[in-house]
Amino acid sequence: MENNLRHLDSAFHALADPTRRAVIARLTAGAAPVKTLAEPFDMGLPSFLKHLRVLEDSGLILTEKSGRTRTCRLCASRLAETERWIANQRQLWEDHADRLANYIENQMSGEDTQ
């Protein structure tokens, strides 16, 4: 198991911004250069670059510079890792809810026979 704590901190932080989530959503349709990604947003390029940096630091995207353009692509494995943390908590919660339901059911049938 990796040192997930830092990963999760930065991944969740990266996802907590609508601009950055929109970039993720755009990248599901394939890699794109910075300028194309920045186009839809009413924001200066330096500001947008900071968002990209946050995404890259979180590992949710990978970028590669070729010539004067930088191409960005999604890193599905980091996305999956983040999803898995939530899924895991939900599973734990469901297990608990199941045990609780069983316990209550047993208590009630016990009362019937008392």
Place this chain on the structure above:
Amino acid sequence: MENNLRHLDSAFHALADPTRRAVIARLTAGAAPVKTLAEPFDMGLPSFLKHLRVLEDSGLILTEKSGRTRTCRLCASRLAETERWIANQRQLWEDHADRLANYIENQMSGEDTQ
């Protein structure tokens, strides 16, 4: 479909902190009062209460005050909603990757017959 944007903003932001994730993890084992939840953390109660407030504002937990104790419990549906956003992006990305693979395969078999 609800107004998910604000939800996602605040849910992801809430999850981007190790203390708050630890609270979520603890609550998968069942509801608990504030004092019990705060116990493991090396932090003043007012600071901890701010974390709880962030979690509650995000909808990831629900709280209810009875007498002088406030009981906190997980809200699995909001957790699920957040997970679903990530799962959805991953799905879109996989669909794209599949189409791309098919395209490449078709191109290559086309070249064979040329």
Place this chain on the structure above:
DNA sequence: TCGACAATTAGCTAAACGTCTATTTATGAG
């Protein structure tokens, strides 16, 4: 070579965040 263009850096500001201490409110128990 020179100009246009993609990206980057530097540095400023306002707001939000996470922590603290001190104080206050509300309630349960003796």
Place this chain on the structure above:
DNA sequence: CTCATAAATAGACGTTTAGCTAATTGTCGA
């Protein structure tokens, strides 16, 4: 009634964030 306890509020303080403008770097194409 009074006191201990659970929670909450107020407010200060340093750090990080998200945006901006201005200036710079590096590369492509005519």
